[in-house]
Amino acid sequence: xxxxxxxxxxxxxxxxxKKEGLFGAFRGLVRREYKEVNAVAxxxxxxxxxxxxxxxxxxxxxxxxxxxxxxxLIYPSHGSAEVLGHVPWERADAFRRKFALVMGQKNQLxxxxxxxxxxxxxxxxxxxxxxxxxxxxxxxxEMFEVGSLxxxxxxxxxxxxxxxxxLIASLLHQPQLLLLDEPTIGLDVVAQVTIxxxxxxxxxSRGVTMLLTSHYxxxxxxxxxxxxxxxxxxxxxxxxxSGITEQFGRDKLVHLQFEADGVxxxxxxxxxxxxxxGPTVDLRVDRAKVAEVLAAVLDRHTVLDVSVQDPPLDxxxxxxxEEGKARHAAANA
Amino acid sequence: MPPQTLExxxxxxxxxxxxxxxxxxxxxxxxxxxxxxxFVSTFLRFLPLLTTFLLWEAVFASSGAKEISGFSHDQMLxxxxxVQISRMFSSMPGLASGISRDIRDGNLKKYLLQPIDMIAYxxxxxxxxxxxxIATSAAPYGILFFFxxxxxxxxxxxxxxxxxxxxxxxxxxxxxxxEAAVGMxxxxxxxxxSLLYIIHTLNFIISGHMFPLDLLNPALAGFLKLLPFQYxxxxxxxxxxxxxxxxxxxxxxxxxxxxxxxxxxxxxxLYRVGLRRYSAxxx
Numbered sequence: 001x002x003x004x005x006x007x008x009x010x011x012x013x014x015x016x017x018k019k020e021g022l023f024g025a026f027r028g029l030v031r032r033e034y035k036e037v038n039a040v041a042x043x044x045x046x047x048x049x050x051x052x053x054x055x056x057x058x059x060x061x062x063x064x065x066x067x068x069x070x071x072x073l074i075y076p077s078h079g080s081a082e083v084l085g086h087v088p089w090e091r092a093d094a095f096r097r098k099f100a101l102v103m104g105q106k107n108q109l110x111x112x113x114x115x116x117x118x119x120x121x122x123x124x125x126x127x128x129x130x131x132x133x134x135x136x137x138x139x140x141x142e143m144f145e146v147g148s149l150x151x152x153x154x155x156x157x158x159x160x161x162x163x164x165x166x167l168i169a170s171l172l173h174q175p176q177l178l179l180l181d182e183p184t185i186g187l188d189v190v191a192q193v194t195i196x197x198x199x200x201x202x203x204x205s206r207g208v209t210m211l212l213t214s215h216y217x218x219x220x221x222x223x224x225x226x227x228x229x230x231x232x233x234x235x236x237x238x239x240x241x242s243g244i245t246e247q248f249g250r251d252k253l254v255h256l257q258f259e260a261d262g263v264x265x266x267x268x269x270x271x272x273x274x275x276x277x278g279p280t281v282d283l284r285v286d287r288a289k290v291a292e293v294l295a296a297v298l299d300r301h302t303v304l305d306v307s308v309q310d311p312p313l314d315x316x317x318x319x320x321x322e323e324g325k326a327r328h329a330a331a332n333a
Numbered sequence: 334m335p336p337q338t339l340e341x342x343x344x345x346x347x348x349x350x351x352x353x354x355x356x357x358x359x360x361x362x363x364x365x366x367x368x369x370x371x372f373v374s375t376f377l378r379f380l381p382l383l384t385t386f387l388l389w390e391a392v393f394a395s396s397g398a399k400e401i402s403g404f405s406h407d408q409m410l411x412x413x414x415x416v417q418i419s420r421m422f423s424s425m426p427g428l429a430s431g432i433s434r435d436i437r438d439g440n441l442k443k444y445l446l447q448p449i450d451m452i453a454y455x456x457x458x459x460x461x462x463x464x465x466x467i468a469t470s471a472a473p474y475g476i477l478f479f480f481x482x483x484x485x486x487x488x489x490x491x492x493x494x495x496x497x498x499x500x501x502x503x504x505x506x507x508x509x510x511x512e513a514a515v516g517m518x519x520x521x522x523x524x525x526x527s528l529l530y531i532i533h534t535l536n537f538i539i540s541g542h543m544f545p546l547d548l549l550n551p552a553l554a555g556f557l558k559l560l561p562f563q564y565x566x567x568x569x570x571x572x573x574x575x576x577x578x579x580x581x582x583x584x585x586x587x588x589x590x591x592x593x594x595x596x597x598x599x600x601x602x603l604y605r606v607g608l609r610r611y612s613a614x615x616x
């Protein structure tokens with residue numbers, strides 16, 4: 001049975017339109033104008049137990065709004081959702097005890113106190129039996145390698161250490177579903193990798209389902225087999241990460257290495273130069289024309305090495321985002 | 334390790350009540366980490382008291398009156414000391430502004446995501462804050478009262494003591510639920526600072542914190558005694574001084590309880606309506 005089942009979910013916000021200037025500000029006191037914003041415009045998907053699903057989309061695409069609806073913080077304007085057998089926005093106690101939402105930009109730990117004290121508060125909030133609590137804290141601190149930092153005030157921890165503590169705090173009640181909104185935001189690469197590793201480990205050992213949004217392609221690549229791409233509130237892709245390139249990547253990157261000073265001056269005629277470093281050039285070439293272009297180049301120039309690759313995933317996705325934006329603009333024109 | 338998620342047992346209501354008591358304990362530990370803040374704020378609280386004392390000394394000296402609105406010189410000073418104790422229980426610094434800030438910044442989320450009720454959590458937290466505050470300021474207040482012991486010419490009997498304590502505890506409730514209800518304004522207003530400023534300034538006078546309500550003209554004093562604010566300062570102090578007794582005392586306590594309960598219902602109602610609005614528009 002699916003752990004998350006979303007059908008045609010939509011959220012429209014009413015946003016207050018502030019008038020320009022002083023006069024406008026005064027007018028705004030009396031009469032307010034609102035604009036309707038379709039943050040999420042009808043998405044449907046389901047998530048099976050144990051999956052890690054990535055949510056990709058540009059800023060304002062509706063990722064966080066969707067997570068908020070799934071965690072019961074806001075009501076949808078339309079559509080339905082069932083999470084862990086509950087309607088999330090009814091906020092049943094039983095539901096709230098089974099999931100956790102971690103937001104990379106918000107902290108829930110007491111700033112001036114050691115993380116341990118915040119953990120103890122969580123023990124009370126979730127009524128976790130002491131023996132279970134001790135065991136869980138032991139396991140988690142070992143896994144995240146922060147055992148020695150438990151007694152340090154949170155404000156004295158590094159950003160990465162703090163994020164680990166945040167994650168531990170959210171896992172204490174052993175949620176079956178973990179919603180992660182930008183869990184690695186602002187972290188250095190080392191900390192990012194450790195957090196990815198821990199999340200993956202936790203997923204395999206506990207079978208916990210995870211849904212995460214991230215701006216870092218690396219997070220998604222490291223964690224998610226399946227991704228949902230959302231732009232302008234609409235789901236444009238739902239499938240394996242690798243499938244994105246097949247579906248949206250119309251170009252290939254042709255990597256050519258010439259002799260020193262051997263780069264043809266008219267290289268542009270074969271395709272757009274994606275990257276150029278000394279005698280090596282990466283050309284962006286339409287998939288259908290790769291063979292043709294290669295033949296032409298090899299025919300006329302001396303090439304030392306050649307390979308054909310997919311463009312980097314984040315570029316493909318950026319392209320998907322841009323197309324979504326163009327389509328949205330066209331639809332609204 | 335095989336895949337496993339452990340389903341935690343759903344707590345009984347006794348455990349739920351126990352939960353908030355334990356939160357109180359944990360919060361108490363938190364509050365006690367700010368020891369220095371306590372001592373400084375306790376000391377600073379005595380400063381305005383000193384100026385008020387000097388003012389009343391001057392008023393009595395220059396007017397030559399034995400009594401002002403039924404208060405002798407000694408009783409006036411005793412009253413001013415006693416309202417400090419009332420306010421120790423009933424003042425809720427930062428409660429309303431904290432709630433509205435949580436609403437605006439989205440920190441309200443934690444109460445929606447976790448199996449915890451915001452108002453019940455805040456009252457546990459505030460209770461811990463008060464216990465810590467009262468415990469740490471007992472010594473300086475003890476010294477202050479000892480110093481002015483001759484101003485208290487009659488010590489209250491056991492019944493009065495009991496009524497006094499009850500009025501203080503209910504004063505805590507009245508103060509808490511009033512501030513909580515005001516904090517809920519944050520669901521509708523982006524900025525509540527000026528609203529709170531007006532309320533707190535007014536409160537200083539209409540609660541009797543500044544001077545006994547009886548000094549005002551009888552109509553106004555009568556009106557103010559119909560409002561819940563007198564229970565934050567005036568009412569407990571008057572009980573201790575023995576100026577409210579017998580049936581009047583019993584009625585007063587009953588009305589105070591009604592206010593505490595009414596404000597409890599009001600804050601709950603506003604929270605529920607506010608949450609519905611919050612979930613519909615924001616987040």
